[in-house]
Amino acid sequence: MVYVLHGGPRAGQIVDDLPNNYRIDKPQESPQTVEVFDGLMADVARWRPMFG
Numbered sequence: 001m002v003y004v005l006h007g008g009p010r011a012g013q014i015v016d017d018l019p020n021n022y023r024i025d026k027p028q029e030s031p032q033t034v035e036v037f038d039g040l041m042a043d044v045a046r047w048r049p050m051f052g
Contacts (some may be wrong), residue, residue: 001016002016002041002042002043003015003018003022003042003044003045004034004042004049005008006044006045006046007047008049010038014036014042014051015045018045019032022046022048023045024044024045032044035052
């Protein structure tokens with residue numbers, strides 16, 4: 001799976017493994033999918049900092 005990172009210190013990066021504090025949308029919600037390059041689709045992973 002390919003992810004585009006949204007928000008946080010790595011915003012805009014394309015990765016194949018989610019870094020700490022990034023999460024895809026919950027399974028019951030439809031994850032946002034975008035076309036990154038010609039035919040390459042990626043899910044959007046959002047920054048969710050953990051406090052405490």
